[in-house]
Amino acid sequence: xxxxxxxxxxxxxxxxxxxxxxxxxxxxxxxxxxxxxxxxxxxxxxxxxxxxxxxxxxxxxxxxxxxxxxxxxxxxxxxxxxxxxxxxxxxxxxxxxxxxxxxxxxxxxxxxxxxxxxxxxxxxxxxxxxxxxxxxxxxxxxxxxxxxxxxxxxxxxxxxxxxxxxxxxxxxxxxxxxxxxxxxxxxxxxxxxxxxxxxxxxxxxxxxxxxxxxxxxxxxxxxxxxxxxxxxxxxxxxxxxxxxxxxxxxxxxxxxxxxxxxxxxxxxxxxxxxxxxxxxxxxxxxxxxxxxxxxxxxxxxxxxxxxxxxxxxxxxxxxx
Numbered sequence: 001x002x003x004x005x006x007x008x009x010x011x012x013x014x015x016x017x018x019x020x021x022x023x024x025x026x027x028x029x030x031x032x033x034x035x036x037x038x039x040x041x042x043x044x045x046x047x048x049x050x051x052x053x054x055x056x057x058x059x060x061x062x063x064x065x066x067x068x069x070x071x072x073x074x075x076x077x078x079x080x081x082x083x084x085x086x087x088x089x090x091x092x093x094x095x096x097x098x099x100x101x102x103x104x105x106x107x108x109x110x111x112x113x114x115x116x117x118x119x120x121x122x123x124x125x126x127x128x129x130x131x132x133x134x135x136x137x138x139x140x141x142x143x144x145x146x147x148x149x150x151x152x153x154x155x156x157x158x159x160x161x162x163x164x165x166x167x168x169x170x171x172x173x174x175x176x177x178x179x180x181x182x183x184x185x186x187x188x189x190x191x192x193x194x195x196x197x198x199x200x201x202x203x204x205x206x207x208x209x210x211x212x213x214x215x216x217x218x219x220x221x222x223x224x225x226x227x228x229x230x231x232x233x234x235x236x237x238x239x240x241x242x243x244x245x246x247x248x249x250x251x252x253x254x255x256x257x258x259x260x261x262x263x264x265x266x267x268x269x270x271x272x273x274x275x276x277x278x279x280x281x282x283x284x285x286x287x288x289x290x291x292x293x294x295x296x297x298x299x300x301x302x303x304x305x306x307x308x309x310x311x312x313x314x315x316x317x318x319x320x
Contacts, residue, residue: 220262
């Protein structure tokens with residue numbers, strides 16, 4: 001865990017609190033420490049000049065203002081590891097069916113700058129690398145954060161091997177929305193039943209029509225009614241129903257799913273952390289109903305990566 005920055009409004013406390021909540025739950029869990037994301041993987045998605053600014057901790061102040069906190073050397077190291085965590089979660093998901101990154105889901109990061117508390121876009125980086133490593137032909141990114149995944153949409157625009165699905169509050173940040181493969185903007189105050197009905201109207205069809213090899217899931221809990229930056233009205237039960245629904249829809253089709261933490265905001269950081277922890281516990285519980293995915297694609301760490309596209313034979317991340 002990187003030390004808290006001296007400037008900025010973002011609260012980093014929730015990340016270690018999420019792990020405390022998970023450990024205190026008594027639920028079975030295996031913790032894994034990710035390797036830092038290789039620089040060339042980041043530069044394949046982000047502007048190399050911006051990547052250098054982050055690595056050198058010399059991000060211009062105007063970009064830091066868009067991000068929401070200063071990019072110190074500790075933060076630069078942290079975001080490399082949180083991006084590595086999403087990659088590791090994807091590898092573990094292909095082995096176990098589901099795995100979670102207890103951080104990241106940085107869906108606002110753009111080509112040459114971060115934004116909205118996001119530095120590098122782990123979802124786009126991971127999807128791009130899964131395809132580049134021939135571990136997937138098609139990746140579906142499902143984004144249920146209350147804010148539109150504008151960075152992910154922008155970074156993957158025009159690709160037919162990555163599909164982005166964002167379901168969000170229409171009147172929330174960002175003001176200028178990007179164009180995802182499919183955007184569903186919800187009115188303020190949307191509650192459990194209406195939210196889940198919209199999800200049910202679209203997700204099964206996307207899974208059947210696009211036929212992804214893996215799903216990356218941005219599982220933000222900020223659609224909760226009490227979230228400080230949300231405009232929707234999901235209850236605790238509604239969030240759990242959402243997680244179980246998404247996992248069931250994906251895993252019943254024998255597709256692995258890797259989740260990233262996403263947004264969740266409030267004055268009581270432990271309360272927010274509890275929502276995130278319950279989210280991951282619900283997904284792991286639902287995944288336990290299904291057998292591990294049959295795949296001839298084997299997990300590999302960044303240090304084992306290849307630079308050529310050939311078919312594979314045969315933060316922290318947790319698997320269950």
